[in-house]
Amino acid sequence: MTEDHILATEGLSKSFGGFHAVSDVDLRVRRGAIHALIGPNGAGKTTCFNLLTKFLTPTTGTIRYNGRDITKVPTAGIAQLGLVRSFQISAVFPHMSVLENVRVALQRQRGFSFDFWRSEKLLRRYDAQALELLDEVGLAGDAGRHASELSYGRKRALELATTLALQPDMMLLDEPMAGMGHEDIDRITALIRKASAGRTILMVEHNLSVVADLCDRITVLARGRVLAEGDYATVSSDPRVIEAYIGAGHA
Ligand SMILES: Nc1ncnc2c1ncn2[C@@H]1O[C@H](COP(=O)(O)OP(=O)(O)OP(=O)(O)O)[C@@H](O)[C@H]1O
Numbered sequence: 001m002t003e004d005h006i007l008a009t010e011g012l013s014k015s016f017g018g019f020h021a022v023s024d025v026d027l028r029v030r031r032g033a034i035h036a037l038i039g040p041n042g043a044g045k046t047t048c049f050n051l052l053t054k055f056l057t058p059t060t061g062t063i064r065y066n067g068r069d070i071t072k073v074p075t076a077g078i079a080q081l082g083l084v085r086s087f088q089i090s091a092v093f094p095h096m097s098v099l100e101n102v103r104v105a106l107q108r109q110r111g112f113s114f115d116f117w118r119s120e121k122l123l124r125r126y127d128a129q130a131l132e133l134l135d136e137v138g139l140a141g142d143a144g145r146h147a148s149e150l151s152y153g154r155k156r157a158l159e160l161a162t163t164l165a166l167q168p169d170m171m172l173l174d175e176p177m178a179g180m181g182h183e184d185i186d187r188i189t190a191l192i193r194k195a196s197a198g199r200t201i202l203m204v205e206h207n208l209s210v211v212a213d214l215c216d217r218i219t220v221l222a223r224g225r226v227l228a229e230g231d232y233a234t235v236s237s238d239p240r241v242i243e244a245y246i247g248a249g250h251a
Pocket of ligand 1: 016019020021039040041042043044045046047048
């Protein structure tokens with residue numbers, strides 16, 4: 001790993017029983033990049049993300065973040081180091097207002113555990129900052145609404161705001177465009193681009209035109225292994241990549 005890489009894995013592997021879901025993956029993510037992890041269904045992308053955020057323990061291999069070996073650091077510790085995973089729809093509290101959702105995230109960022117009984121007065125201290133974040137993702141006008149009333153695309157924008165509240169140096173985005181129509185895709189693409197200023201993004205994304213549009217570097221996984229790496233033009237013209245997608249019925 002060089003100074004240039006904020007995240008680097010070496011020989012990262014995960015087996016379930018005798019099945020190798022991720023095999024010997026050396027992933028290098030350059031600081032400041034928008035990097036995509038792509039590949040056909042079952043390639044090992046989600047397993048990789050789960051390894052990076054410690055939802056799973058690697059069978060073998062190491063993960064370094066900002067030069068530090070984080071292979072044995074638990075999930076909560078990873079976020080404290082500035083590596084935050086987003087786009088987990090469950091991260092939004094549906095019965096709280098949009099503003100309250102961001103407020104809670106800001107409170108967390110300051111190291112408090114979430115406390116439903118914390119006084120309103122104390123929480124209100126975060127309102128101005130929460131509104132600023134909502135404005136950044138185009139949700140200032142929705143601040144008072146219940147999160148559950150938001151459209152799917154807006155919920156995802158809210159998740160982005162709650163993630164940004166944690167002030168991550170690096171964000172892991174889990175299929176940010178999943179289930180979205182064109183308009184939402186354009187909106188979220190613009191938001192991700194904006195949010196990438198001054199930070200690093202690693203995303204798993206099936207929508208290849210979004211990947212082409214947004215990502216500087218792409219790692220293609222197939223059958224748990226790195227098949228190709230490079231910019232979109234390079235990997236999309238690689239015959240092994242085309243074959244892997246066609247073989248998996250993605251033609
Ligand atoms: N907990 C588990 N136990 C056993 N096998 C698993 C487990 N989790 C994942 N796998 C298997 O590992 C392989 C990789 O799965 P993974 O979900 O990482 O792929 P993916 O690239 O994210 O796929 P998709 O694009 O369909 O989400 C698959 O064959 C999957 O069935």
